[in-house]
Ligand SMILES: C[S@@+](CC[C@H](N)C(=O)[O-])C[C@H]1O[C@@H](n2cnc3c(N)ncnc32)[C@H](O)[C@@H]1O
């Protein structure tokens with residue numbers, strides 16, 4: 001099994017109304033110190049224990065593409081990497097320039113993930129995004145022109161004012177960009193976000209379950225027909241273009257979390273996470289101490305339950321057992337090669353399927 005390194009980059013130009021990720025718009029002055037702390041953290045880990053060569057590195061955010069390329073690449077250079085490692089950087093379409101992409105390319109980045117969300121201007125506005133569809137096309141043309149043939153587009157469905165035909169138009173326009181990988185998420189209302197407040201006072205309609213279910217099925221059909229079958233509930237890819245880093249998460253693999261709010265996992269079920277703010281992370285690393293904010297160890301039945309919960313969300317499914325076979329009888333799953341795999345309806349009801357399985 002592989003070994004992953006996740007690096008969290010907690011800076012954004014502007015906070016989107018729906019987002020509750022660990023990210024800040026007023027701490028850009030910390031970028032240099034933050035990248036230096038990530039490098040120190042990595043070096044210290046390499047000095048104090050064996051860090052296996054990473055088979056995948058993922059810069060997530062926040063908006064990693066807001067970091068000056070030399071800072072991001074300095075962190076990447078501090079990660080011991082296996083030959084052919086997958087190296088992904090999450091990008092907002094309006095933060096990538098040809099020069100930035102060229103620096104990424106020559107520095108070892110080989111996969112990009114664009115936060116596209118929608119290709120309908122009024123939906124982008126409703127989500128509080130700063131880019132327009134033309135900006136997405138420019139960014140992806142730029143990526144191709146720089147030699148990036150492996151990239152993802154993130155989409156969100158179910159925002160207020162998005163009709164079914166808007167969603168079809170987004171799928172068509174996204175597929176016209178020929179992305180090897182697509183992640184499509186149902187808009188969720190996270191407590192404490194501007195979106196939650198606006199829904200609370202009746203200014204914006206809450207996402208509708210039936211609308212999102214219809215859009216999920218429409219998306220699954222369109223993406224599958226375009227040669228990108230699902231491989232996890234919210235992820236579709238051309239065969240061979242699945243995200244190796246995400247597969248590691250779903251297989252309860254081993255990964256290291258670098259930076260504030262980053263999570264790590266060891267093969268023995270120990271899960272840990274770093275302190276949430278960049279300021280605290282920089283301070284703790286500067287003091288020569290661990291930036292770990294908490295941990296838990298899953299063992300026995302808990303670990304098995306988590307493995308089943310993650311596995312059932314993937315195309316590999318779970319082994320056929322009397323309980324798993326009941327999902328087939330319920331119409332939520334189908335048998336495949338001695339395993340039980342969710343049907344599209346089962347994927348819509350994945351939490352229910354998991355509860356029945358456990
Ligand atoms: C860290 S962001 C991606 C990179 C970059 N910050 C951007 O937004 O362009 C990860 C993805 O999570 C998804 N996401 C974030 N909050 C969400 C929410 N409340 N509901 C559904 N999807 C969400 C978006 O699709 C987003 O692109």
Ligand code: SF4
Pocket residue numbers: 011012014015016019020021023061062063092115
């Ligand atoms: S969705 Fe992306 S750009 Fe928007 S606030 Fe969250 S991390 Fe930042």
